[in-house]
Amino acid sequence: MKLLRRPDLELIGIDKGFRGKQVLRRVSLEVQPGEFIAVLGPSGSGKSTLLKIAAGFEQPDSGTVRLQGEDVTAVPPYRRNINTVFQNYALFPHMSVFDNVAYGLRRKKVKPAEVTQRVGEALALVGLASFGPRQPETLSGGEQQRIALARALVNRPAVLLLDEPLSALDLKIRRRMQGELKRIHEEVGTTFLFVTHDQEEAVVLADRITVMRDGGLEQVGTAREIYDRPATPFVADFVGEMNWLRGQAEGGVARLADGNALHLPEGIAPPAGALRVGVRPERLRIAAVGATSGARENALAATITRITFQGPSTVVEARTETGEAIRCLCGPADVAGALLPGSAILCLWDAEATLVFDAAGAENGLTRKGELVE
């Protein structure tokens, strides 16, 4: 899919500072036609600034913005074929829903008959066909959100930018809007670039996820790649949950704090020195003490500290013999009735589920220097 096709949006080496503070550092990103890409990061990671630069509301200090191959770095927003859905929707309060959606078409001097037709189509697309005469203030948050989407899409932009569009909605409506966004994306086929701090949202919606941190790109990949093969401990922590264990590598053999040798995924050799070993909670399996582990399985002895029943799953919290806290997400079949706080257990996990980072530069359990060794 990446081959041959020209990217719809290219951000090349974008640098941006505000009052001496570097907000973006050499950020490069290519968005393919029809792609739904999420830019994921905590607040202050620069993701919103990146979106503003793509839209033209901010100028990069250096770097290039290309839209369908054309350099638009110096083009003002009102001459870019790109539209934005704002976090607070930014519907014009003094205009009806129809006039809001028609606004972009009228600026382009589209004929009134065509305006009426296209606005009607856009409103139908977001499921609010009869809302034209309404005033924005009479709409619920979810409805305003859809109108904002219609107002942007009616212009048939090359790229649609969405700035945390669902963050102001309550959970239930947010879930429904996620499905709506996905459906609309499939229906119109427009390229979507979506900024969010909600990792679950990014995983559910996006074809590809870009994880940002401190103004730099941490990793770009599919949700599965990012979840299963996080490039840094930061990504591993930010997307999903992670158990971190201390380790040590010598002569190509990695060991946990209890001294047992660690099975690693095929072809991965640990860097020498202190290690940070990561395992997702749902990859841990609980077994009775004395159970034999598989040939390619790691085992860790621990004592249960707490069991929390959560309906479909049960969280078993435990402490290893070397004092490290771990969480294990178990299905109903994994938790036998005999498990009680205080029980000694064995935590087992597959070699393939093991992540190893070097501990250099580790701070407070997070590091950007840490790299997946492959």
Place this chain on the structure above:
Amino acid sequence: MANLGSLSAEGPKLAAARPRPQAFLGLQLAPTALLLALFMAAPLAVMFGMSFFRATIFGLETTPSLGNYEKLVSDPLYGLLLLKSLRISLTVTVLVLLISYPVAYWLAKMVTRWRTALLLLIFAPYWVNYVIRTYAWMPLLGRTGVVNSVLLATGVIDRPLDMLLFNEFSVQLVMVYVYLPFGIVPIYLSLDRIDDNLLRASADLGASPWASFRQVVLPLSAPGLAGAAMTVFVLAIGAYVTPRLVGGPSGIMYGNLIADQFGASFNWSWGATLSLVLALAALAVIALVARRVPLAKVFLQS
């Protein structure tokens, strides 16, 4: 009066938001109603009643008569003075708005740092009593004033200009200066309230900066403009200190006529009649504004 209607229209909405017995609503409105009755309705009623009295050398003759109203219509002077005052007030209002809008826009949308300090600086001269601020224009505009001196010294003119002071021009100039804050503040507030994302949205949808201004900023600041216009107009139509100090004989306004009835002439009933006429004229202009911009939006911006 028009705003009273829209204010009380908010009552049921509040009651609906917090379910309360109807009787409680009456209680909530009671203090406002009392204040309005005491300080607005009662004085107006007194004025209205007094306009049917007659002043004699022995004091007020309280037998009702239409004498004051006959006087009002029989002499065209009073109508002409009212028209002149309306013209001056409208001119002053328009000039104040024209100057205030760019200043307010600059403060609300372009200044990012030191905004509070700049606002204070703009208003610093207005901490001085306004009589003094008005007097201050005399050494500027007088025959031997700063403007004439500079023009003479640079050879632009060879004898001092008399047209600068003690006429309608100086009245308008000084009133514009004095009322400027009443124009800047409401406009600034309404502009400050406009979400910057709305401007981004209009640019994003293809509107040039000028189109954004015309289609988004201007309509959304209309309540502020209307509030500024009404405030300045009402202040200007009742003005009497500025015309007295810098107006000379040709710069006299309706307010001076009224003030004279309560001072030198001691004819309160005639003064009350003139005041009623002025109040009605001001109300008529406000009603005209209210037809364009709902007053609820001016006073209850949400």
